[in-house]
Amino acid sequence: MRGDEAVTATRPTVPLKSLLKKVETGWSPVCDAAPPALDEWGVLRLSAVTSGTFVPTEAKRLPPAVAPRPTFEVKTGDVLVSRANGVKALVGVACFVGDVRARLLLPDLVFRLTADNGKLDSRFLGIALSSAGLRRQIDAVMRGTSGQYKISKADIQRLELPKVPLAEQRRIVTAHAAFERRIGALERSLDKLSPVAEALAAVALNQSQTDWDRVPLADIATVAAGVTLGSEPVGDGTVELPYLRVANVLDGRIDTKETKTVRILRSQYERFALRKGDLLLTEGGDLDKLGRGAVWDGRIDACLHQNHVFRVRCGERMTPDFLALYTSSPEGRAYFQSVGKQTTNLASINSTQVKQMPVPVPPVAEQVRLLGPVHAVRLRAAALEHQIRKLRTVQQGVVEDLLNGRVGASA
Template sequence: MRDEALTARRVAFPAEWRRMRLADVGKWLSGGTPSTSNNAYWGGDIPWISAASLKAFRIAESARRVTMLGAENGSRLVEAGTLLFVVRGMSLKSEFRLGVTQRTVAFGQDCKAVIPAEGIDAHFLAHAIKAKTPEILAMVEETSHGTGRLDTSRLQGLEIGLPSLPEQRRIVAAHDAIEHRIAALEQVLAKSVVVEAALSASALASGAGEWPIQRLESVAVVAAGVTLGSEPTGDGVIELPYLRVANVLDGRIDTADVKTIRIMRSQLDRYALRRGDLLLTEGGDLDKLGRGAVWDGRLDPCLHQNHVFRVRCSNALSPDFLELYASSPAGRAYFQSVGKQTTNLASINSTQVKNMPVPIPSREEQDRLLAPVRAIRARIAILAKQIEKLKVVQKGMTEDLLAGRVRV
């Protein structure tokens, strides 16, 4: 029955394609680690790839390097055009790391290598295997040490469809065309982020020492959110999404994973967020205290957890200007100076947030200074959406090409 179920789930490839088990796509190799106590084995010019360092699809560099002597005594060398993938490590709990070597490298025992057989393009094979990530991650087992382990024999049982070598290369070229476009946009995005930081710093520096300083509570209302724990039941109870510390990042709100909580309807006005509220986190690493972003109202109604402060500004203070200042070196320095440090974390309280000294230029000047910052942030948001959309298109197109549903 199990074999019949597996057969029923098999992908229907074009008739002229070969169906191949991964066990048959090339030569499989294991790696190793040279003795770390022998200095003659380390510090050479050969990248040594481990589960921790295998992060790029095109593998060419690693922080750790071995000598030829080290590669010959405990590790293994593979040439350019070899597939490497992680079969043991913490990363296997959430991702399947795989790539193609661009030069000669050595690799450790937490990785496996496949030298593609004749007639198989290495990059095509890598894409074909990568497309099976959900199936592969379902095979991962947890070891006694808590790391993930991938059984090679089970992995070798997976099947891929293999078109002619020219078509393999056309599929790779189609994938790479979008990849190059994504890379170009990411370069523009990275430069835009640098420009945004410079414009933000310039905006705050333009009137430094001249603007009046006021305590935050004189120009804004600071409030904590709903406390998690015992939730009410019965009449008058409503269940709503809420933002926790994990949702409030530095400069943006991430709503990819939002949880819900039950409160009394009578508490809604007290805890509900409004568009334009600045959210600041209560705890975390000392250098990240008070990180936050302005809420854009994308979920309505939406609440906030008690470990996230809501700052609702008066007309005298733009929430965008306050966010700019809170994330500046001066704002960070204030939170670090008042933060309470424990063994693992630091925290601030609402009184400290209320007492934060904030420069208050006129509202007209705030808006003038914020104009170029808002413009570049809008550009950054557009670029980020374009990149995300292209990645979705690339993934769907590659899956269709690898299954033969679409032909190049």
């Protein structure tokens, strides 16, 4: 085969229905919120099914008074596919079930696909369903009403899978697994850094606190809410810009993989604009997540923030990183939890409570010195995260090429 043919080659496809024995959904009884103990029955949450990864700890306990239905028990070798979700990108995500504890039941919002083992390797199916080609097919058939998106059993059966001989399917699985082992080793190294960073942060905040001033946050920083969504201005004098919402502001980092835009008056830009070094804190969520946040690194020019995200801009007496260290500490979290307003499903804090937060203020030179070891660990963590992202990208590209026949899997 010539080089140019190898680049553009694609395989013939076959309907997934012809490779499966069965497609079924599960059962969703009313469950306890707590996870099941190892000797208890449980029902998987929808969050147990992520793209390429099965998370068996995401389960709810089946009440003792409710008889389990063992026919829905999830087994090693199952391929699970989410069939409905309020977020489009989470509909049709699939994973192969490897080792799994006993007594976990399939929920109604998840399909279980049983492969014909003479034609289809279940592990290969899990990989193929997470590929770009299958994702495009799922997006094309997805339907949605009232913020709920879904696919049907018939939609799954009509998906076209690349026609790959069984022996080659297994070689593709082997190639994919080699990437997973390397990525897993990096992720384990990254996990080990988290408690180290927390310990160093605790050491930094516990040093000489008795000698530090303690003042309300409003004395050392300005606190502002962002753009209120809803009625947007139109016409001349307006501009459409990206903004950060609660989903973008995580604990210790900002996730901008998915950002939305909003239209505002040009005259309002300075009021809502972010600057590099602004600390972003979330207004609401679960009680233990109140005030979670991170320092904005300015990666998007002309970026705004939503009204449910507070922008904290430090003055000369406080560095953003030291303030972020304090707000995310047990003491900082305890403050937010003590003043948060709890409703049935959510908790929230307001800007007045954020401004009144008592904050220790060591000299700026001391802040920088104390942050040194923490920054060193965070730099190492950032390097590992970069390696993981890079390997995931390479893995995806290699698997796509193998699935479409642009390169051959090694024997």
